[in-house]
Amino acid sequence: RFDESTVASRKGSNAPSPPPSVKGIGKKVAKPDYSEQKIVVAMVGLPARGKSYLSNKLMIYLRWLEYDVKVFNVGQLRRTKARQKAQKLGVKENHTAEFFSHSNAQATQSRDKLAEESLEMLIQWLKEGGNVGIHDATNSTKDRRAKIEARLAKEKGMTLIFLESFCDDPATIAANVELKVSQGDPDYKDMSPDEARKDFLRRISEYEKVYETITEPHLSYLRIKNVGEEVTMSRINGYLSSRIAFYLMNLHIRPRNIFFSRHGESQYNVEGKIGGDSLLSSRGMQYAKALPALITDNIGEKPLTVWTSTLKRTIQTAQYLPYTKLTWKSLDELDAGVCDGMTYEEIEQAYPDDYANRDEDKFNYRYRGGESYRDVVVRLEPVIMELERQENILIIGHQAILRCLYAYFHHLPQTDLPYIKIPLHTVIKLTPKAYGCDEERYTLPINAVDTHRPKPKAAKQPSTHSTTQRQYFVEEEIKPLA
Ligand code: ATP
Numbered sequence: 001r002f003d004e005s006t007v008a009s010r011k012g013s014n015a016p017s018p019p020p021s022v023k024g025i026g027k028k029v030a031k032p033d034y035s036e037q038k039i040v041v042a043m044v045g046l047p048a049r050g051k052s053y054l055s056n057k058l059m060i061y062l063r064w065l066e067y068d069v070k071v072f073n074v075g076q077l078r079r080t081k082a083r084q085k086a087q088k089l090g091v092k093e094n095h096t097a098e099f100f101s102h103s104n105a106q107a108t109q110s111r112d113k114l115a116e117e118s119l120e121m122l123i124q125w126l127k128e129g130g131n132v133g134i135h136d137a138t139n140s141t142k143d144r145r146a147k148i149e150a151r152l153a154k155e156k157g158m159t160l161i162f163l164e165s166f167c168d169d170p171a172t173i174a175a176n177v178e179l180k181v182s183q184g185d186p187d188y189k190d191m192s193p194d195e196a197r198k199d200f201l202r203r204i205s206e207y208e209k210v211y212e213t214i215t216e217p218h219l220s221y222l223r224i225k226n227v228g229e230e231v232t233m234s235r236i237n238g239y240l241s242s243r244i245a246f247y248l249m250n251l252h253i254r255p256r257n258i259f260f261s262r263h264g265e266s267q268y269n270v271e272g273k274i275g276g277d278s279l280l281s282s283r284g285m286q287y288a289k290a291l292p293a294l295i296t297d298n299i300g301e302k303p304l305t306v307w308t309s310t311l312k313r314t315i316q317t318a319q320y321l322p323y324t325k326l327t328w329k330s331l332d333e334l335d336a337g338v339c340d341g342m343t344y345e346e347i348e349q350a351y352p353d354d355y356a357n358r359d360e361d362k363f364n365y366r367y368r369g370g371e372s373y374r375d376v377v378v379r380l381e382p383v384i385m386e387l388e389r390q391e392n393i394l395i396i397g398h399q400a401i402l403r404c405l406y407a408y409f410h411h412l413p414q415t416d417l418p419y420i421k422i423p424l425h426t427v428i429k430l431t432p433k434a435y436g437c438d439e440e441r442y443t444l445p446i447n448a449v450d451t452h453r454p455k456p457k458a459a460k461q462p463s464t465h466s467t468t469q470r471q472y473f474v475e476e477e478i479k480p481l482a
C-alpha cells in the first residue's frame, strides 16, 4: 500500500547522503515580523457561553503560530481589584448576583469602569508591541459595544472584531454551569456547590434582562451559535482576521481522543541515522502488529481515523490497523537537508558549526537545504485546523512532527518544544478538556532505541513539566492601571 511515487522523491532514501557540498552554515531563522498586526477581539455573550474557553483557545493557537497574544479577562481584574481594596481598606465587595443587576446603578457603573480599564490595558499592551488582545468580557449590550468602537476609533491601525458566543441549548448551558460550580470558579470558592449554582443562575438571568445579540451592521463580527451549529460572519477582512474567524468556526467541544504514536523502530533508528525513508526494523514490525489491540482496547466501538505521513515507516506501522487511513505530506518528518541520512556524530564532524548552532537554538535552526522546527510548525497549521474539526484521530508520525503537535495541545513554549520526549513504541492519548488537556501514555513492552538527544548542559535547559494533566487557564494576578 505504499505510494512509491511520493516516497521515492524523498531525499536520502535508504542511502547515506552525498558528501557535503553546500557552502555556509545552517541558519538561525528569525521570527516573522508581525509588528504591524494589531487586532482587538472583543468577546460578546452571556455568562457560561464559553467566552473564556474561546479566548484561551484562540490565544494558544495564535501563540503557537508566534503571534503575541494576551487575554484581558475583566472578571480577573474585578477580583484582583477587590482583593486589593480588601487588603488596603478592609472593605469586602459583594460580587454575588446583585452586583450584576442592571438595576443596581452603582454596580453597573463599577462594572463599566472595570471593562473600560481592561480595554485601556489591552490598548496599552498592543502599543507596546502586542499583536492580538482579547477582551474577555460579556460586552452584551449595543451601548457597551458602541463605547468600545468609539474608543478604538481614536487609535490608529487597530482592527476591532467582536466575537459572540450565542447559546440557547439548555444541555450545553447546564453543562457549562456545572463546570463553573464544580471546577472551583474563583467567584464561588467560599460557597457550597448549591449556593454557587443558585447564585450563578441568578447572575445569568440578570444579564439576560438587558442582553442584545450582535446585529449592528457596521461592526466586524463573528457570531457562533450553539458551538458552530450556525456561524454568521460580517465585515471580516484581512489575512489574520480571516484566519482567526476560520479557526474559531472550526472548534467543537464534543468529547474525543487524539492519539499520537511515532512509527515503530526503523532501520535508520537502529543505525542512529536521521531522516531518510527506511523500513521498520524487526522490533518496529512487532510494534506495528501489537498496535491494533492497544488502540481498539482504548477506543472500543467509537469511530477513529488514522493519519500517517507519506513515509514508509509510518505507513508500515499503520498497516494492521482496522480503520480508515489518510496520508498527509505535511506530516513528513522535519527535513534535515544535507544532513539527511547521517548520524548525529557524522553531522558534528562534517558540520561542527551547524551542530553547535542547532544545540544553541534548536527551534530556530534551519538545516542547510532543509527545515527548522519553526518551518515545521508553519506547515503543520492545516493539520491543527483539521484536528480541531475532527473527532477521534490517531496520528502515526515522527519525532519532530509529534513534538510540534504536542506543544500545541499542551501549550508548551518554543524553547521546550524540540526537546519534548516522544519515545518510540509509546502511544500518547490526549483528552481535550474545557480548561486543559488530560494525557495518558501507554508503552508497549517491545524494546526500541532511544532517539532523544537531551539539551547540552551548557545551553539553557527546558523547563520541567508533569505530563499527566495540564491546566492552562489559570487565574493570574493582574496589575491594574491605577
Ligand atoms: P463567564 O462569563 O461566566 O466567565 P464564559 O462565557 O467565559 O463565562 P467559560 O468559562 O468559557 O464561559 O465556559 C466554559 C465552558 O464553555 C466549557 O465547558 C466549554 O466546553 C464550553 N464552551 C466552549 N465553547 C463553547 C461555545 N461556543 N458555546 C457554548 N459553550 C462553549
Ligand code: F6P
Binding pocket: 269, 273, 274, 275, 276, 333, 334, 336, 398, 399, 400, 418, 451, 452, 453
Ligand atoms: O531520529 C529520528 C528522527 O525522527 C529523525 O528522522 C529526525 O531528524 C529527528 O528524529 C528529529 O529529532 P531532533 O530534532 O531531536 O534531531
